[in-house]
Amino acid sequence: MTAVAQHKTVLDVEKVRKDFPILSRKVNGKPLVYFDNAASSQKPQSVIDATNKYYSFENANIHRGVHTLSQEATSAYEVVREKVRAFINADKSHEIIFTKGTTDSINLVAFSIGRTNVNEGDEVLISAMEHHSNIVPWQMVCEEKKATLKVIPINDDGELMMDEFRKLLSKKTKIVAVTHISNSLGTVNPVKEIIAAAHEKGIPVLIDGAQAIHHTTVDVKELDCDFYAFSAHKMYGPTGVGVLYGKEELLNAIPPYQGGGDMIKTVTFEKTTYNELPHKFEAGTPNIAGGIAFGAAIDYINSLGFENISAYEHELTEYALQELKTVPGIKFIGNAKERASVISFLLDNIHPYDAGVILDKMGIAVRTGHHCTQPLMDRFRIPGTVRASFAFYNTKEEVDVLVKGLHKVIDMFK
Amino acid sequence: MATIKEIEETIVEEFGYYDDWMGKYEYIIELGKSLPLVDEKYKTEENLIKGCQSRVWLYAELEGDKIIYTADSDAIITKGIIGLLIRVLSHQTPDDIINTNLSFIDRIGLKEHLSPTRSNGLVSMIKQMKLYALALKTKML
Incomplete structure (x- = not known):
């Protein structure tokens, strides 16, 4: 050889x-020469088959019915939560919140943290290379709460200026939200270092993992990130499914993002008590077929x-x-x-x-x-x-x- | 002066000489170079048709009872395409412009530029040209 x-x-x-x-x-x-994978990746046959199989043989609403189909669909869907947990090495499967995608995951954190933790004069810190979906939700929160959006600058090579980042961390900073890998430049950011520096000052960190999750092993425990957001469709899975990983204590501390079915314990016209994690953040019937097919995508990646x-x-x-x-x-x-x-x-x-x-x-x-x-x-x-x-x-x-x-x-x- | 329909026929005939996409696009690129350019002073924010991909400035003024269009873009294919539109619609009356239903785009095989995903494409240009015609028509009254 x-x-x-x-x-x-x-x-x-x-x-x-x-x-x-x-x-x-x-x-x-x-x-076809398909070089637009950063926008959305293609799907293997096993993912397509999983969608077909669900609708052909397993379709029922989950978490509600006592009948067999509902129970089977619930198990098939919840198995995927466990697969995602293992995939990113989270501690507990209820730290995995299913969403519509990365954008939805970031909006969830922005609006929940925004409602409780961000106040007038506070700051939210993002970077100059963020996707609009990690800019606009924070901008909306800052506008509403009269807070300020601060931006970590980048150098001409498209790398974060880490000295500037450290200077921007202050008592006013309520959260840091940065991308793991830039969708425009391909830059891999030193997220572990960012997280450690923010934690030294007690600031939580959200990582936009949309461009990283399918390229590299993501270990949320090793990173020690507080939130990690990503989409299934960039990892050979279906569109309309995403994940928000959050540390249990933080997810328990922030309010639900949307109200509806499945996220409640009891409802009266006077007061609603919320369901436990992860259901507290999963109002309404989710994309069940998509979730199950997402499981097939994870299996596929693991097989390679x-x-x-x-x-x-x-x-x-x-x-x-x-x-x-x-x-x-x-x-x-x-x-x-x-x-x-x-x-x-x-x-x-x-x-x-x-x-x-x-x-x-x-x-x-x-x-x-x-x-x-x-x-x-x-x-x-x-x-x-x-x-x-x-x-x-x-x-x-x-x-x-x-x-x-x-x-x-x-x-x-x- | 030829009518809108007559100019459309001429364009369809011209494009008929090319049987592959490359020839057609080379011709569009050539057309882009002869686009009646908008005066620099009209390259303003309000004359910009904003889109996702390239920037297009469009301006219109009356000359007698006819409308004269000028335009510019930072992308050459876009310049060629708006050049074709200007060739068809410039020097026509507001009523003719407002009431026309353009068929040449489809017929010369550029239908893909009509799809909504080519934001900044033909659809918004044609709409803007008709809006100008409508606005200038009220000025004539």
């Missing part, structure tokens, strides 16, 4: 690709193994960076030392929209625009970027197709 062969990962990409039916389709007459996924994605990203560098006039936005499989770039003065339209014609799906991070684009004084984001089912050959496509784009717009 040669030295090169020894470094090869054990992920059999060609085999893995067969698990994802959509990857064999054509777009505009060309084989994070070690293999991370190693392969790293190898692919390095290859893509190396090949993209050969494209004339390319400028990378975000050059963090620690980065995930997200590459944002511009081609000279070609507008990202123009590039995106032409790439689409060649069957290449990339994201163009501001990626829901307008303040970040303003920071770099650009209208947006072209973003290629990879998953473990992408190949080096597909990267070559992108590079060739970019040469074509340059030809057309020069």
Whole structure:
């Protein structure tokens, strides 16, 4: 065996690709090259089958009925809560709150903490690279409570300025909310360090894990984060399902976010008492089919193994960076030392929209625009970027197709 | 002056020369370069059609009983597309603009630009052009 062969990962990409039916389709007459994984990942057959199976054979409302179907559906749904707990190494399964997605999870924390802990003159600390969903909910809370939103600045490589962060932590800071991995730049933030620094001052920390949960092992106990939010649809699961992990004592301390069925103990017109965790935060009938299919997605990831996924994605990203560098006039936005499989770039003065339209014609799906991070684009004084984001089912050959496509784009717009 | 329908027919004929997407887009890019550009002083916030992807400025004024449109965009394909719209609708009367139902976009194979996901696409441009026509019509009364 040669030295090169020894470094090869054990992920059999060609085999893995067969698990994802959509990857064999054509777009505009060309084989699909799907590089928009940071927006949403594709789904393996097992996830699709789990959804079908639920509706075909198991459908019933959960947590209520005494009949067999309801009991079976409840068990199938609650098994997933335990799977999620194990997946992120949380202490207790009732620390796992099912939501509609990352945005919903962040809104839950923002509005619950906002109602109880944030007051006039207080501060909420976020970073300059946050997705709008980790900016706007806090902005709304700050506006309502006459508090101030403070922002950790970033350097030109797209990394958080940690000295500035430490200076921004004060007695007025009620919560720190930062992203684990930037959806626009691919920067992996030193969240463990952020959490430790905030905790020294007794400040709770929420981590937006939407871009991290499918790329790397997340251990909420090791991180010691107070809240961790993520979505199933970016981890090969269904849309409309997300998770909020929260430490038990904090989840018990904050009020429910929405009222309705399932979240109550007793209701009279004078007073309602709330249900226990996790149900206190899960008003109404949840996305049961989605939850169960999410379980299949977790099983799928576990079957491949994070070690293999991370190693392969790293190898692919390095290859893509190396090949993209050969494209004339390319400028990378975000050059963090620690980065995930997200590459944002511009081609000279070609507008990202123009590039995106032409790439689409060649069957290449990339994201163009501001990626829901307008303040970040303003920071770099650009209208947006072209973003290629990879998953473990992408190949080096597909990267070559992108590079060739970019040469074509340059030809057309020069 | 040709009518809206006549200009549409000419455009459909022109695009008929290209049988692949690349030729069509190369032509759109060329058209973008000859777009009647909006005067810098009108490139204001209020003349901006805001969208997710590229910025488009659109301005309209009356010349006799006809409307003259000018525009600009930071994306070239967008410039080409609005250039086509201007070619069809500029130098027409407000009533003709308001009452027209454009068919050429679909016929030249650019239907995808009509989808709502291409925010900042054709739909909002056409709407804005018609709104200008409506506003300028009331000015004429």
